[in-house]
Amino acid sequence: MEKKVTVLPGDGIGPEVVASAVKVLQAIGKKFHHTFHIAYATIGGAAIDQHGDPLPQETIELCEESDAVLLGAVGGPKWDHNTAELRPEKGLLRIRKHFDLFSNLRPVQAIPSLIKSSPLKDDLVKEVDLLIVRELTGGLYFGEPRKRTNEEAIDSLVYSRLEIERIVENAFELARVRRGKLTSVDKANVLETSRLWRQIVDEKKAQYPDVEVEHSLVDSTAMKLITNPGAYDVLVTENMFGDILSDEASVITGSLGVLPSASIRSDNFGLYEPVHGSAPEIAGKGIANPAATILSVAMMLRYSFGLKEEATEIEHAVNAAFNDGFFTSDLATSGNQALTTDEWTEKVLNKIDPSFVSDSIITTYI
Structure with missing residues (x-):
């Protein structure tokens, strides 16, 4: 090659x-x-x-x-x-x-000789092998309109069906060749973009009967990443949530130098x-x-x-x-x-x- x-x-x-x-x-x-x-x-x-x-x-x-x-x-x-x-x-x-x-693919996997470097207990870290799939070119970081004055600031959270479909399909394909479990992370109890996101995940899961799917709110996911990170296989989420969760998950192994x-x-x-x-x-x-x-x-x-x-x-x-x-x-x-x-x-x-x-x-x- x-x-x-x-x-x-x-x-x-x-x-x-x-x-x-x-x-x-x-x-x-x-x-x-x-x-x-x-x-x-x-x-x-x-x-x-x-x-x-x-x-x-x-x-x-x-x-x-x-x-x-x-x-x-x-x-x-x-x-x-x-x-x-x-x-x-x-x-x-x-x-x-x-x-x-x-x-954006962010794998987090325990390395036996580095487990002692993790801020988490050994038994929480030793089975960790997860992959965060983050949508990277849409959402709040790229949305318009965007403006700021001394009195007000506006950032727009925008997602199209196409943007969501392609990242969700990518995550399903990755879950299929790993352990067959996909966690879709959103804030569907508050955000319209998350409600569309969740709807599309539900539509797509019929095409992947071999993949177990769960929906998880971003705040509860953030807690579970610390209390039970070994429960996750593939997590898929939008741009800002993925930015935050992947940085949180990066401390699990004990060093950014190995991720x-x-x-x-x-x-x-x-x-x-x-x-x-x-x-x-x-x-x-x-x-x-x-x-x-x-x-x-x-x-x-x-x-x-x-x-x-x-x-x-x-x-x-x-x-x-x-x-x-x-x-x-x-x-x-x-x-x-x-x-x-x-x-x-x-x-x-x-x-x-x-x-x-x-x-x-x-x-x-x-």
Whole structure:
């Protein structure tokens, strides 16, 4: 297989963790005889500094020529006082909208060697294996009209039937290949958009008799994610609810550094990125945890390229490195040596292919 991947390192620790993830992608390519052509472009604060735009046209064009996009992280205090259109985060919103990346996938899975890092009790965490499917391009964050005066502010929560149908169908398909349970999260006791959402879920479930469906209000879901997270398989919800619930769920495993994400569209083109932020306070120190970005590459292989065996190989390598007692400083305890970003990446690479040397990738710079 031959694929082109655009890499957007971004800001803060983004370039460091992306470098680790690209090495892992190289190793998988070598082991399974695939060729991954890598092109680099800018987004976020780095793009503002270089091009005066958080999502330059050059970046858009390069992504359009690619089969998938790998992103590091954006943002930092350097740009906190910029206008809204020149904030690094604006680049993320725009790239999601431009490429119609309507489905955001956020897996949360317990890693045995990291359970002690969770703020929850061990018996609540050890069975966790859930997937949050968040609608990403509609709802309150994109609705119009939107305005603000000194006396009043308006944000509009708007969803069309098409927007709801496609994310719900996506969630049903994912539940079907997992454990066959779908939880639809809404606020149907208050919101008209949620009532339409619930209606469409009920219409669609007839097409998926092998999937168990339940409706859950967002507030009770937020409580149950903490009191009984192992009860969930796939959760599907609208944009703002998904934003909040996925961040809540991210603490279950004990570290943002191990959580990947995918934002995909109907033809499986996707943008893959770690859940964590740019962490500018540790940028350049060589201590950032690259696991989430490496696992984002695994999601890319699985969801955009259909390479399930290769994706599983990466996931097993990451888990094996942790289970062997290798950690970066954010997860190391007094009994474990804290490895640098590069040192920990080498542990993962050795699990994949001990003979790998990262000198064979085809790279383009813009």
